[in-house]
Ligand code: HEM
């Protein structure tokens with residue numbers, strides 16, 4: 299794992315001191331709210347419905363046990379005993395007091411964590427595949443590049459006041475688990491015929507009120523040029539991106555309005571000028587960063603698999619867990635485990651302080667001290683020995699974290715919605731909870747198979763509803779909550795934006811409507827292996843329209 | 851009928867302007883503004899409290915009387931007055947003295 303060097307440590311602690319001073323000046327009256335608001339936002343502090351909210355970065359979703367325990371400590375001491383893991387691989391606390399936040403940040407800095415650039419019109423926390431460095435299908439670990447991007451983008455003076463927020467995601471596998479095509483810059487690591495590392499570069503993806511799929515601007519960007527090319531994109535965006543209208547300010551709109559070819563030419567021209575300058579990444583630097591992410595020493599032995607198989611044979615719950623929550627690892631005898639933060643009927647992404655501590659203990663004992671946060675709002679132990687899965691599973695079940703539903707209909711993404719969020723137009727969490735309860739039986743979930751339901755409480759689309767196989771968007775209509783359903787979205791290597799199926803449904807009706815959509819799919823699929831998306835892409839929306847509205 | 855609401859600067863707590871000019875933590879103790887004069891007076895008090903750093907972002911909300919109780923018209927304000935609908939153990943609804951707002 300990356301460790302702060304002296305520069306990082308100094309920079310983060312200086313930032314905490316600076317914010318402590320800003321809070322004091324605000325409380326003493328030397329700063330008005332107008333002056334203070336941008337400062338608090340730069341440190342991840344929002345004002346929500348009930349209280350302040352603190353968003354803490356988890357760079358590329360990677361953390362260790364000490365950091366997780368510190369999050370648990372913050373939850374218990376300064377919040378209400380829980381935290382919310384988000385689709386951007388961050389964690390949010392919903393109840394901190396402004397006067398405590400400098401202290402929280404200073405305690406986080408002790409374990410190399412911070413909230414810098416988790417808000418505002420800057421380059422946000424870089425996200426990555428949650429199985430990075432572990433997945434069997436991975437070409438290379440994207441985290442060293444995510445770390446290089448993090449260092450480059452942290453307090454980058456030229457890019458601290460962009461037209462709008464800017465999000466970068468990186469994946470190192472052909473199967474995209476990082477949703478790179480819905481990010482401002484999406485990077486997919488590849489190797490050319492000679493084995494050289496480079497990236498396929500997508501620009502201009504995004505969700506929000508104008509969802510767009512990123513466009514491919516480079517088929518192969520040599521790794522040495524990663525920063526120069528990123529800088530070129532940001533410069534072009536910073537120069538031409540619209541500042542007159544916040545709803546048209548994202549780079550996706552620039553791509554759309556300028557046209558891909560012209561924008562590509564602008565980027566290439568800028569790139570040509572800086573390509574051989576200071577941003578060129580020397581191989582030695584890439585290597586230096588990469589060593590931080592060296593894989594642990596894997597020690598699987600003959601007989602491991604028999605231990606797991608025997609345990610599975612004796613325990614149907616474990617069997618279900620192994621079938622859904624265990625992901626193939628590149629090292630023989632190892633696996634990556636998904637710890638579902640979607641227990642049936644609970645708020646997606648929430649974890650209590652006690653649960654965080656259980657996960658920290660398990661990571662230390664069985665997982666080479668590594669934990670990941672997935673953009674699907676789950677936790678992951680990326681490196682566990684398959685032989686240890688039964689023991690881990692037992693501990694998870696005891697902590698209420700043993701749900702065997704990774705990737706199933708109850709593994710729902712939901713934003714905080716109107717229960718917490720000041721921008722919301724409708725609730726999302728209780729809709730997720732009710733859907734989860736409706737489909738909660740293990741048999742039914744397994745029968746339905748892979749299905750991604752994603753829910754947002756307003757058009758900002760923090761819950762990724764546009765790219766859900768089934769997306770739900772909460773809106774307000776005549777003072778009531780109303781839910782629009784979209785079908786056919788996807789955020790993997792075949793990204794697509796879902797289409798609205800028809801008129802929306804009330805809070806009371808929406809779960810029945812979702813059930814009709816799911817039943818319709820199960821009824822028309824050609825084989826149980828044909829997943830929702832494949833079936834929808836084959837038959838189109840007519841059967842679903844008929845089921846929902848009775849019209850052809 | 852209206853009330854003036856805000857969040858307290860120091861801790862973010864949801865507050866309403868009370869009858870005697872203090873900022874109260876429950877809607878039941880809020881000053882009910884029934885005339886344009888009362889609204890203007892409350893807004894002036896809000897601006898002053900903002901300037902003296904007690905609260906941030908004051909704004910007016912609409913209230914109605916339902917089943918003998920004062921309730922916000924907008925669902926958003928009902929949730930602010932009670933707490934998250936998904937966590938009855940949190941927010942104002944978790945305190946004994948708060949009736950269903
Ligand atoms: C609670 C306070 C939050 C506020 C005020 C907020 C605000 C916003 C806004 C205004 C946008 C639209 C940006 C734009 O299109 O320019 C947005 C997008 C987004 N937010 Fe949030 N959000 C919040 C929480 C969250 C949470 C909890 C998550 C993760 C679960 C999240 C993840 C995202 C994502 C993934 C997008 C879409 C990215 C895109 O447009 O490309 N946000 N948010």
Ligand code: SF4
Pocket residue numbers: 713714715716719720721722723754755756757758759760761
């Ligand atoms: S989608 Fe809307 S309601 Fe949900 S968290 Fe984002 S801003 Fe809030």
